[in-house]
Amino acid sequence: MLIDDSAIRINLPKLIDVGYGDFWKTKQRYRVCKGSRGSKKSKTTALNMIFRLFKYPESNGLCVRRYSNTLRDSVFSDLKWAIHKMGVDSHFECTVSPMQITRKATGQKILFRGLDDGLKITSIAVDKGVLCWVWIEEAYEISNEDDFNKLDMSIRGEVPDGYFKQIILTFNPWSATSWLKPRFFDNPDEDTFIKTTTWKCNKWLDEADRNIFLKMQQNNPRRYRIEGDGEWGIAEGLIYEKVRFEDFDIDAVRAIPGIKSAFGLDFGFTDPNAFVCLMIDNAAMKIYVFDEWYRTGVTNKIIAQAIKDKGYGGQRIVCDSAEPKSIAELQEEGIKAEPSRKGKDSVNHGIQLIQNYEIIVHEKNCPEFKKEIQNYCWETDKNGKPTDKPDHEFSHGMDSMRYATGKVLVGDTFSFD
Incomplete structure (x- = not known):
């Protein structure tokens, strides 16, 4: 025609x-x-x-x-x-x-x-x-x-x-x-x-x-x-169900008495590096996710600069404890990076703690986190039944949230070892 x-x-x-x-x-x-x-x-x-x-x-x-x-x-x-x-x-x-x-x-x-x-x-x-x-x-x-x-x-x-x-x-x-x-x-x-x-x-x-x-x-x-196939993301079996998405007033949340900030980083390369910024209201049992930075294929120096550019260079960043070399490189760049808690039950214990809270995600600032939390579910076995292990896919920002909240919700003296 x-x-x-x-x-x-x-x-x-x-x-x-x-x-x-x-x-x-x-x-x-x-x-x-x-x-x-x-x-x-x-x-x-x-x-x-x-x-x-x-x-x-x-x-x-x-x-x-x-x-x-x-x-x-x-x-x-x-x-x-x-x-x-x-x-x-x-x-x-x-x-x-x-x-x-x-x-x-x-x-x-x-x-x-x-x-x-x-x-x-x-x-x-x-x-x-x-x-x-x-x-x-x-x-x-x-x-x-x-x-x-x-x-x-x-x-x-x-x-x-x-x-x-x-x-x-x-x-x-x-x-x-x-x-x-x-x-x-x-x-x-x-x-x-x-x-x-x-x-x-x-x-x-x-x-x-x-x-x-x-x-x-x-x-x-x-x-x-x-x-790839254009099919719907999952609707059942999600790990976090108490989730809301809204463009909340960040300054108003920051002004809540007793509010605590927390920052987490999950390292990747082929998978994305996921940096997530949170505020935790323990009195109301709410976690506010207000900013993010996701990138693949970048060096730790670039990660450090991105954190500084976003204005979080002076904050304590809790990172994946399995990456001591990356943590050390961030520290050399002036980032207050430190390892997350570790132990055989640390993942599930961290998830269980977060499940007690309502999670409010800032839609405009955190589109990747939103995609992940809507698809973060338990891994299934060969019969299609859920296990007690989170599926790796869509886990990067979720891991960052777990790292960040671990020391706020539990305290520095607690150990899983």
């Missing part, structure tokens, strides 16, 4: 991967696509939104994420990529302040908003034409279904004959406890189109890219289930 617009001709078969034809064509109100990393769901959505501006010259688009500061390096970047991929650069003007993409010939716009923009998200207006397409990228980040409903209700009004309105949701399915699953996937209605895509849909992956997934499938099957 070709689309003509004076000098422009877009060859769709060259742009759309196998497996996305129905996704591209559907006109249902809700077009919902969960998928693996590298499945090209976001790139395909970006191509489709630019294509629709040409096919429907009175239409406009809106791109949404939970936080406005994440828009530039995700959907805005993907749409600029799509414009270039389609060879229509000269037809568009892309600006950052305000962040918008304008089709020069018609004045059509793609606008960008974060749900943290408050009233701005529910009072969207366009200068010309009608708002038809709303793309919610990383919809998994929206933990409150009411926030989605408010946005959904704001996309109203008549459209020209032959036009339609559509809300597109794309995301990685990190947790089966997300409202997205029952709302769209468990009992989809006639207004809902759903799809699951994987990296195998993406013809642009090279051999090195594909090998990443093949190795993950072999070495980290639980992570591969989500990041």
Whole structure:
């Protein structure tokens, strides 16, 4: 299929991967696509939104994420990529302040908003034409279904004959406890189109890219289930169940009488180094997780600098006791690093202590910790029954939390030996 617009001709078969034809064509109100990393769901959505501006010259688009500061390096970047991929650069003007993409010939716009923009998200207006397409990228980040409903209700009004309105949701399915699953996937209605895509849909992956997934499938099957096959994270068997996600006021929590701070670091290289910042309210039995830093393939010197850059260079950092060399290197860099408690029962004892507390995770600051705690479960035996050993996958920030809380919840004199 070709689309003509004076000098422009877009060859769709060259742009759309196998497996996305129905996704591209559907006109249902809700077009919902969960998928693996590298499945090209976001790139395909970006191509489709630019294509629709040409096919429907009175239409406009809106791109949404939970936080406005994440828009530039995700959907805005993907749409600029799509414009270039389609060879229509000269037809568009892309600006950052305000962040918008304008089709020069018609004045059509793609606008960008974060749900943290408050009233701005529910009072969207366009200068010309009608708002038809709303793309919610990383919809998994929206933990409150009411926030989605408010946005959904704001996309109203008549459209020209032959036009339609559509809300597109794309995301990685990190947790089966997300409202997205029952709302769209468990009992989809006639207004809902759903799809699951994987990296195998993406013809642009090279051999090195594909090998990443093949190795993950072999070495980290639980992570591969989500990041490779695009299936839901677990909903049962979680180690920590008393968990909330909210953007709490960090200064207000810091002012709680008796509040104690704690910082933990789990070392990695192929696995991520996970640095986690906590505040513990023993009176209310609450642990607040307020900041994080996750990186793979970095040296201890880089870790030390990152801790300093985040403003925690003067804090006591409790680290994995199995890495004395790394602890010593951090100390040489001026970090107050020290080993965590050790002993044959230290892991389970630490978990049991934390299970007595409610864990409140700062969503904006701690996205990786959120993914992990929603998938941190007991390892299963060959019969699929849970054991008393935590599964290694999704354990890095969890180990950091255990290191950090150990000396606060128990005290310096306690030993598991």
